[in-house]
Amino acid sequence: MPTPRTRPDYTADERTQLLGWLDMHRSIIHWKCEGLSDEDAHRSVLPSSPLMTAAGLVAHMRWVEHCWFEVMLLDRPSDINPQFGDVEDADMQVGGIPLSRLLEEYDRQCAVSNEVLASLSLDDTGRNTEFKAGAASVRWVMLHMIEETARHAGHLDAIRELLDGEKGYY
Structure with a gap:
């Protein structure tokens, strides 16, 4: 179950604020999918x-999430992640996979x-030496993930409005 769509406290410490913003945007991802049929969830509305x-x-x-927290920060194997394969956008090719399963997999990831984050300091840096981004600090990764998640929540907002007219910020 996703966390509530609430902003972190104005005076919370840095880690709490960063994780709070990330969790809020993760929840918006879920919210934008509420009530979508599998057919609509897989329907393309952007011709390009x-x-x-x-x-x-x-x-x-x-x-x-897997790429940044497991591969870049902990140097876990990347071979299961379709982003590291030879097919462009393979991670988005999910025809036939129910939305509920995709959301469960997202929740688990x-x-x-969050377990990775709890084990590291914001000043720690990644352990992956194969990619330049593997040297990023945990703080940088969290900021990037807030940006990435919020950007795609915005995409989902537009997609949802084009699919069935549902809209809203949070």
């Missing part, structure tokens, strides 16, 4: 971006990401 569906974005966000 046919893989940018609600289902494709949820899958993408799952793999982005976010829980793993």
Whole structure:
């Protein structure tokens, strides 16, 4: 179950604020998918971006979480992550996979990401030496993930409005 869509406290410490903003945007990802049929979740509404569906974005966000928190920060293997394969946007190619399953996988990945975050200091840096981004600090990764998640929540907002007219900020 996603966390409530609430902003962190104005005077909370840095870690609490960063995680609070990230969790809020993760929850918005869920909210934008509430009530969508599997057919609509897989329906493309952007002619120039046919893989940018609600289902494709949820899958993408799952793999982005895996990439940054597990691969870049902890140097865990990347071989299961389709972003590291030879097929462009393979992480968004989810035809036939129910939206409910994609959301569950996203939830599980976010829980793993939060476990990784709890084990590290904001000043720690990634352990992956294969990619330049592997040297990023935990703080940088959290800020990037807030940006990434919020950007795709905005995409989902537009997609949802084009699918069925549902709209709202949070």
